[in-house]
């Protein structure tokens with residue numbers, strides 16, 4: 267086992283009724299890596315995310331994160347271990363302001379005590395001000411500070427996707443899981459997002475696991491890529507290796523994988 271190992275999935279699988287949605291998945295993430303998880307529709311990518319984040323308990327196998335077995339942990343408990351995610355279908359607090367969406371995430375890890383908040387002690391206000399300032403800084407990174415008072419639902423689609431990532435980042439995770447962050451974005455937005463993901467990884471010393479259908483995005487920024495097909499891993503390797511892997515070509519696109 268390497269010393270900078272952050273996440274390890276060993277022989278992980280899950281069954282829904284008679285359907286083996288994911289089987290025998292072995293996967294690891296080292297600290298600081300940016301790794302892609304790809305595969306055709308229904309291959310089991312989101313289900314794998316759901317097992318890692320505690321939404322589903324694997325039927326078999328074990329997942330270890332930062333040295334701790336995640337078995338039995340609920341999603342909020344997994345979050346507390348230092349994991350944040352975004353969703354394929356954007357899940358924002360649509361009627362809250364852009365700033366409040368980020369503050370909510372920041373609040374979960376705020377240091378000032380509940381007692382000081384209830385009693386409205388000075389430490390509550392200084393904590394609150396610090397949190398607000400920090401949340402604005404997160405928004406700036408994503409070019410969203412100009413929209414801070416806007417309701418989340420009024421943002422253009424691409425900006426809502428960015429806000430979801432900003433919110434996930436504000437929880438200061440060790441591991442960030444992004445489920446199709448570029449879905450529905452135009453090529454320019456996708457390109458900008460690609461640069462942003464690479465930037466935040468470096469800036470925050472993050473480990474990122476990314477589900478994405480946009481091959482250009484995956485091949486462009488990921489150091490390693492896992493490929494799922496019909497619930498099983500059929501390949502892993504660098505973008506170059508994946509691009510030339512006949513199993514991937516056959517299973518994933520049925521034609522040449524290009525970037």
Ligand SMILES: Nc1ncnc2c1ncn2[C@@H]1O[C@H](COP(=O)(O)OP(=O)(O)OP(=O)(O)O)[C@@H](O)[C@H]1O
Nearest residue numbers: 282285287305306307308309310311312313314354
């Ligand atoms: N809660 C559930 N109950 C029953 N079947 C499920 C459940 N969740 C996922 N599945 C099934 O598991 C399989 C894998 O689905 P999953 O959503 O993980 O695929 P995916 O690779 O993320 O697909 P896509 O790219 O279309 O999002 C599918 O056959 C899906 O219908």
